[in-house]
Amino acid sequence: MKKISFIFLAMLLTAVQTVLAQKDTLNYMDANGKKQGHWIQKYPNGNVQFEGYFKNNNPVGQVKKYHENGKLKYDMYYNPKDLNQVTVTMYDIAGELAAKGEYYAKKKNGLWQYYGASNQVMLSENYNHGLLDGKSVVYWQTNPSQEMEIKFWKDSLKHGDWIWFYEDGKIRQKAQYKENKLNGDFLVFFPDGTKHIEGKYFEDVRDGVWNYFKEDGSLKIKIIYNKGKIENEDEFERAQTKMINEEYLEQEGKHIDPQDFLDNPEAYIFGDRSEENQAPSPKDKKKKEKRKK
Numbered sequence: 001m002k003k004i005s006f007i008f009l010a011m012l013l014t015a016v017q018t019v020l021a022q023k024d025t026l027n028y029m030d031a032n033g034k035k036q037g038h039w040i041q042k043y044p045n046g047n048v049q050f051e052g053y054f055k056n057n058n059p060v061g062q063v064k065k066y067h068e069n070g071k072l073k074y075d076m077y078y079n080p081k082d083l084n085q086v087t088v089t090m091y092d093i094a095g096e097l098a099a100k101g102e103y104y105a106k107k108k109n110g111l112w113q114y115y116g117a118s119n120q121v122m123l124s125e126n127y128n129h130g131l132l133d134g135k136s137v138v139y140w141q142t143n144p145s146q147e148m149e150i151k152f153w154k155d156s157l158k159h160g161d162w163i164w165f166y167e168d169g170k171i172r173q174k175a176q177y178k179e180n181k182l183n184g185d186f187l188v189f190f191p192d193g194t195k196h197i198e199g200k201y202f203e204d205v206r207d208g209v210w211n212y213f214k215e216d217g218s219l220k221i222k223i224i225y226n227k228g229k230i231e232n233e234d235e236f237e238r239a240q241t242k243m244i245n246e247e248y249l250e251q252e253g254k255h256i257d258p259q260d261f262l263d264n265p266e267a268y269i270f271g272d273r274s275e276e277n278q279a280p281s282p283k284d285k286k287k288k289e290k291r292k293k
Contacts, residue, residue: 043068052076058083071095104129120144131156140167154179166191175201190215202227 028037035054043049047070052063060083065074072091079085090099097119101112107130116122122141126134132153140148146169152160158177166172170193176184182201190196194217199210205228212220224231 067091067093069093101127116141126153140165143167152177199225 034057188197
């Protein structure tokens with residue numbers, strides 16, 4: 001009986017010593033090669049690289065990682081009840097707030113926010129197990145409370161409304177996506193809210209009547225498309241000639257290449273080549289190269 005009691009006492013003391021060792025010993029690794037307890041690792045320059053607590057090789061609770069210059073890089077919290085769930089705050093190399101969000105099973109999940117100057121949110125996105133899902137918003141940095149762009153996503157594909165805003169909140173452009181392709185109404189507005197362009201997309205190509213308006217609201221040109229191909233070519237060519245002449249007069253002698261206009265009339269009509277939907281398509285560029293030859 002005494003022998004059994006002695007063995008039990010020895011086992012108990014060993015267990016207590018192991019627990020105390022884990023609590024008091026830094027960077028402890030057990031006999032199975034698993035991290036236990038408090039860990040700190042450093043860069044060659046002596047600055048801390050990361051610090052946190054581990055249980056059976058898994059981080060638990062708060063874990064911090066640092067840039068080599070000593071500034072905090074990641075502040076993470078591993079949920080003790082579900083180690084797949086990790087909330088994280090990210091900082092840039094200067095120590096400024098960069099992003100906040102959550103990972104689940106090492107994939108972005110839920111709301112993620114990205115920050116610009118003065119810790120103002122410049123982008124917010126929603127994820128569902130690593131895939132963009134729902135609403136994403138880009139904000140004006142000159143007016144952080146004002147949305148600049150709104151998109152909707154499904155399984156990381158653009159799906160739903162796509163809206164651009166002027167800085168004062170008026171709508172600049174509105175379109176609709178279906179499974180990453182433009183489908184439905186496409187509208188562009190002048191800064192005062194007057195309609196600039198109206199048309200429709202079908203499976204990512206222009207289709208039907210497209211109207212382009214002047215700032216006074218009068219019609220500038222009408223183009224009829226049939227799944228991307230212009231149908232009213234005679235009327236379109238006459239309008240091209242008129243508009244090219246007007247552009248020369250407005251530019252007061254500045255050079256305009258008529259071929260550029262023929263390849264991409266919307267760029268001149270719209271007056272802003274930066275709009276992604278107004279850029280010449282690869283087919284247009286190839287046609288232009290053939291003409292030059």
